[in-house]
Amino acid sequence: MTKAQLAGISTAQQRSIVEVSGLFFGGQDFQVIAGPCAVETPEQMDIIARGVRYSGASLLRAGAYKPRTSPYDFQGLAEKGLDILASISERYTLPVVTEVTAAEQIPLAIKHASMVQIGARNMANYELLKAVGRSQCPCLLKRGMSATLEELVMAAEYIMAHGNERVILCERGIRTFETYTRNTLDLSAVPSLRELTHLPVIVDPSHGTGRRSLVLPMALAAAAAGADGILVEVHHDPDHSWTGDGRQSLNLTQLGELMESLRSIVSAVGRRLTPYGLSNGGIGVPVLS
């Protein structure tokens, strides 16, 4: 297999910093991306975004195109969802990341969000990677459920080789025999990826464990392991989320507790939580479109 020439570690003497609407991944800041699995209604997004903003998290996540195991389950609001996201993003001065599942969704997603996400199911959907590569939009690339770290780096290489260098990797758990957790969160991926690539690495403890009670300790562990941020599912009413992912969603109070606990760990490893009102809410508010 041909080497990762752009994503590989040898190409950069130092780690890369990826900028997303004025926020920096891979530097000193530890970024917290929070939000619901899916955009459901303007009211739901308003409540959650306000909570996310208030908590000090720096980006909002929510899906308008939802890859679901069953074709009969809620597939997302599509364009209508993107409209809601854009409006909420502006109202709370919160950059937004949202998933794309096909190349034709990219232009609209970029218009409404600050970063697109390639989900675990599509990590090896190379045509989608190429399309994101041609798009010049920051991309959050999640590790496939059974992808090796080398394959994850090569997926990033696909995006970079097509012209887009702003890639952030995300460990989100792998499939193993253990059934207590939904996936097995492979935190050793964080320091391992440091040895394989110069790109920023964040961790998703929500999908990585599938259990609300495990999100906080694994978020702290991710920070201690050297992650550049986390991606957490948050819902104002997890038991009534439309996608049934409520089992792994924090409510807004729990998000506040998480931020509080994170602060001391992040500080202990020489990082900082993006100060509220500074990076993305003060003078020089990031332009989202």
Place this chain on the structure above:
Amino acid sequence: MTKAQLAGISTAQQRSIVEVSGLFFGGQDFQVIAGPCAVETPEQMDIIARGVRYSGASLLRAGAYKPRTSPYDFQGLAEKGLDILASISERYTLPVVTEVTAAEQIPLAIKHASMVQIGARNMANYELLKAVGRSQCPCLLKRGMSATLEELVMAAEYIMAHGNERVILCERGIRTFETYTRNTLDLSAVPSLRELTHLPVIVDPSHGTGRRSLVLPMALAAAAAGADGILVEVHHDPDHSWTGDGRQSLNLTQLGELMESLRSIVSAVGRRLTPYGLSNGGIGVPVLS
């Protein structure tokens, strides 16, 4: 998760037979699909297709769009490859199956081939599944590297729910800790899928093991387990294949030996190898386009 209403076993009292250019999957016939990983040149395809035809195998496989782990590795000949395939298919009266990796490739693929393939990497690429569902072309759907059987059936449901019922499932090995084989071929998937779906099931012992020496015994085992056919990689000169998959490719002599060994096993389980010259080469030659 909502149930598989169309692919699920409860919807059909008996197993389904899927017709592909006059060949039947899921009935008494045991189908052998053989060919190289990728279309390389007209000459390569001519040699291999003649060997496949002569061996008694019933379909030709070869990829024009190759999903490769590295963006720098050979990605297939695309349209030029499809042209070669169509010409070879006509010359040897061999129906052809070829992989598609993006929705926009489907119309052209259908024009040149009898069946499209969704590869393991794209099993959960739901937008591609939906597009194939709208296409009305028979589809060979491979199990994802870490997909559960239930998820494989739900992927078929995506295709069927969008209007296309001609889906054939393919077990091609799953990811485990074992490194002697490239994947772990899960043959219990064959009788298990019988309990979960009415769709035909074939097995790919080439990707399933990654080793040429294991292809024949695992092909026999697949037949004994009740598979409706196999998909094997064959190359006239495996050590010089363009995709480096030669390690798992049979040469044409070995394909002949495989067909010979298969005959008695297939017969022992009450099936038959498609008689040469009958189903697809005699009177009533299947129309391919």
Place this chain on the structure above:
Amino acid sequence: MTKAQLAGISTAQQRSIVEVSGLFFGGQDFQVIAGPCAVETPEQMDIIARGVRYSGASLLRAGAYKPRTSPYDFQGLAEKGLDILASISERYTLPVVTEVTAAEQIPLAIKHASMVQIGARNMANYELLKAVGRSQCPCLLKRGMSATLEELVMAAEYIMAHGNERVILCERGIRTFETYTRNTLDLSAVPSLRELTHLPVIVDPSHGTGRRSLVLPMALAAAAAGADGILVEVHHDPDHSWTGDGRQSLNLTQLGELMESLRSIVSAVGRRLTPYGLSNGGIGVPVLS
């Protein structure tokens, strides 16, 4: 790691045959070992052994020392179980294989049975392997739940290096993410082990799948893949077995059907089921003690 000098393939130009009370593993004969998970009562063993004998299977299996996940579950009848086994073995002229879980059980087990079994949980219990190595009793060595093939061969090497060359390997399924089956039966282990060792290899489709309905097709597949025999769980009343393994046990009628189906597959690969009344029931009855 130091190589397998005794179990490795390079040490023997041809495959080894292991003799167990007049039955041969690794030659032309295909051996069927059948019996319940555990010895429960003399009556239970009498009914089952009679059925096993009548079916044409060649060895009886049943455990007196049961390794159970919970310390509160039935742990086997120990010495009393071995007594029952020996008496049944003599009554039906059926050699017996039984599991040992500690070195101190070996002398008694050898006195009552023709072969000892090392279960999957103890494959890497090297002190037990050494003790069996010093014992000179044929040993059925099961693959650990997450043991690589190389590790399985090295476990055999432990036994052989301590003086006992009569080792038969058994593939019994490995742990993967798939939950439809209890384990994932890795049938590619059969031809793979042919490349790694000269020792006989059998397959346990009962533990390998955990589902009664899958035992027959996977037994046929094992034979087609080149296995030297199978180990199947059989109980006259599976729903009331004491160990709760009834879900994966055939009843005696199903054992008969299995033997019938096996006959043609075994024949198709150039092997034969041990003829009833010849190897172990006719003139020259094997001496068991």
Place this chain on the structure above:
Amino acid sequence: MTKAQLAGISTAQQRSIVEVSGLFFGGQDFQVIAGPCAVETPEQMDIIARGVRYSGASLLRAGAYKPRTSPYDFQGLAEKGLDILASISERYTLPVVTEVTAAEQIPLAIKHASMVQIGARNMANYELLKAVGRSQCPCLLKRGMSATLEELVMAAEYIMAHGNERVILCERGIRTFETYTRNTLDLSAVPSLRELTHLPVIVDPSHGTGRRSLVLPMALAAAAAGADGILVEVHHDPDHSWTGDGRQSLNLTQLGELMESLRSIVSAVGRRLTPYGLSNGGIGVPVLS
């Protein structure tokens, strides 16, 4: 399966604290156990033990009985190794934990060490668990390579049901498809085990990753996830260790750096590193035998 009545969480309203020679696991203290894979020579142990003592780690680990994949590899010094351990333990006032691989080793091990270890290979060696259960010696129980968390808790139940309640669990990595790391360290096991058992839980980042460079970040992550301690391999000259485990061993300088980095993380989660000279080196030195 019968429930874990003693190890299960319902039996204790609060978490248990296990005392080992005056050190406490499961309370506020975060314990660091360090030492080489195997006892090699008195000189080797003296150098390493002094370094361990000086670093502020609280227990010494080293094996006298080594379970090795190959029977031809170094199997440990056995009794001679225990003698060395006991002498070093006394010289540096460091409690010692050492592995036992057979029941007959337990009496001698207890005489020379403060805690016995059941390794991953023997987690389901129930006869060994029972023997440790009858021994009344603190036991460090490592998770099997493919053991579920529930099975790990049931293994502890075996020990407790036989009379010994002083069990400490250890996550040490599980087997997955990923090959960059030797195992996949499942840190979610730490908070998960909090929900399943009241017993203390520590983490082994050395075996869990198999790479020296990953030990420090994963040790920090373990502390952040709520572990009660860590077990790390340390050697004064890793490249010349007798067991070839040097790839995952820290040298003594790196152990110092680890302790330094740990301090702030441990503090951030409201724990403390056992103060040097207080718990195990000051007035009231722990009695080891």
